[in-house]
Amino acid sequence: MPSVEIILSGLAGDRATGSLRLGKAGAIYLTDGRVTYAESATTPRLEDLLAACRGISAHAVRQARQAATEDLRGGEPPVAVPQILGGDRLLAQGLLTRGELEFCVLSTVLDASYFLLESTGHRPRFRRGERHWLGPQWYFDAAGLLRECKRRKAQLEQTWPSAELDTLPVIPRRRIAAQRVVLSSLQWEVLVGADSTATPADLARRLGRPAYSVLLAVRQLASRGLLRVPEPDAAAAPTAQDPLPRRTRGASEIPAAGTGSLATPAPLPGATGDPTDVNLLIRLRNALEALT
Amino acid sequence: MLGIEDCLTEVMAIPGALDAILIDQTSGTVVATGGASRHGDVERSAAGLSETLRATLDGLAVTAPGGTVRIDDMIITTDGGHHLLRPLETLFDGPLVIYVRLDLERSNLALARHRLQALSGRLIST
Numbered sequence: 001m002p003s004v005e006i007i008l009s010g011l012a013g014d015r016a017t018g019s020l021r022l023g024k025a026g027a028i029y030l031t032d033g034r035v036t037y038a039e040s041a042t043t044p045r046l047e048d049l050l051a052a053c054r055g056i057s058a059h060a061v062r063q064a065r066q067a068a069t070e071d072l073r074g075g076e077p078p079v080a081v082p083q084i085l086g087g088d089r090l091l092a093q094g095l096l097t098r099g100e101l102e103f104c105v106l107s108t109v110l111d112a113s114y115f116l117l118e119s120t121g122h123r124p125r126f127r128r129g130e131r132h133w134l135g136p137q138w139y140f141d142a143a144g145l146l147r148e149c150k151r152r153k154a155q156l157e158q159t160w161p162s163a164e165l166d167t168l169p170v171i172p173r174r175r176i177a178a179q180r181v182v183l184s185s186l187q188w189e190v191l192v193g194a195d196s197t198a199t200p201a202d203l204a205r206r207l208g209r210p211a212y213s214v215l216l217a218v219r220q221l222a223s224r225g226l227l228r229v230p231e232p233d234a235a236a237a238p239t240a241q242d243p244l245p246r247r248t249r250g251a252s253e254i255p256a257a258g259t260g261s262l263a264t265p266a267p268l269p270g271a272t273g274d275p276t277d278v279n280l281l282i283r284l285r286n287a288l289e290a291l292t
Numbered sequence: 293m294l295g296i297e298d299c300l301t302e303v304m305a306i307p308g309a310l311d312a313i314l315i316d317q318t319s320g321t322v323v324a325t326g327g328a329s330r331h332g333d334v335e336r337s338a339a340g341l342s343e344t345l346r347a348t349l350d351g352l353a354v355t356a357p358g359g360t361v362r363i364d365d366m367i368i369t370t371d372g373g374h375h376l377l378r379p380l381e382t383l384f385d386g387p388l389v390i391y392v393r394l395d396l397e398r399s400n401l402a403l404a405r406h407r408l409q410a411l412s413g414r415l416i417s418t
Binding site: 100213216 | 299318319323349354
């Protein structure tokens with residue numbers, strides 16, 4: 001199955017207008033081959049950002065949305081009455097300025113695209129002609145957007161090359177080895193918001209910050225040894241409950257070998273969250289990359 | 293009511309402005325550019341500039357008496373011109389940064405700073 005990236009590039013080349021639906025993961029909206037909106041199930045929605053930071057009630061947004069959706073549905077292309085798009089409705093209500101709306105769309109799209117391009121396990125379907133109720137507020141060149149997502153991925157990996165904390169609750173350490181730390185404002189928000197149950201995605205929604213930024217902050221905190229990294233045993237527990245080789249019914253040989261090794265888990269070297277280890281690994285990787 | 297494009301147009305209207313970039317600080321990506329005389333790689337300069345700002349914040353945070361820093365703007369003067377960086381407090385994401393390069397001879401730094409400040413106030417109502 002072609003990846004989201006390839007489909008998106010193809011649609012951009014065709015100057016398509018419509019929505020690329022990625023199952024439950026979300027959707028990307030295109031206008032004339034340029035990306036105008038994207039929404040992902042894992043990132044805060046536009047409404048969440050507006051509510052958390054601007055105090056705009058979900059009700060007001062819903063009203064604007066309903067009115068705009070009715071317009072879009074009722075108004076087939078050749079219609080005399082000019083359609084008012086949802087974004088303009090929000091502006092008309094005086095809830096926020098055009099600049100703010102554009103910023104909001106900008107960060108929502110950048111944020112959602114990152115997670116949508118990473119998402120798998122869905123059947124992408126393109127619905128030609130379908131538009132988002134907000135209307136185009138900002139146009140992204142598809143190639144530029146893909147480049148940006150790659151850059152973001154590289155940035156995450158450079159910060160802390162392990163994804164193990166990405167979906168776990170954020171738990172700050174009670175005591176740290178360092179005597180003084182310098183935090184960015186977002187790192188501060190993450191630490192204050194962390195209640196030992198919220199994952200980075202939960203925190204993003206609660207704080208009204210883009211999920212990518214929160215994820216980056218979490219990895220930065222982890223790389224400095226400020227977060228509790230799960231014990232190796234705890235991480236192995238879920239795999240023990242649900243062992244990988246469930247295909248036993250069909251073929252018998254390969255899973256047998258698999259179960260054998262799983263039954264007696266090889267003692268792993270104690271994985272520490274020590275930032276010096278990680279820094280060493282990063283330096284080692286950089287050195288190896290420099291060699292080639 | 294000011295949009296991002298209008299904002300860049302106004303930045304370019306500052307006396308002596310040569311070019312301008314609006315940068316998303318999260319990853320150092322280019323949001324929009326202004327000015328006709330674009331040369332070099334905008335994407336790379338945006339990434340470098342946002343890194344400059346980040347590094348400065350890190351450096352200042354350690355030396356600042358209170359231990360906390362808030363940069364209003366940053367001025368770098370080279371033999372080619374003045375470079376102004378201004379983080380915009382957006383309500384949603386980490387800051388956006390306005391970068392503007394000013395002609396050394398034809399610009400007035402104080403005026404430029406003042407204009408940028410007024411502009412960011414109009415772009416985002418707080």
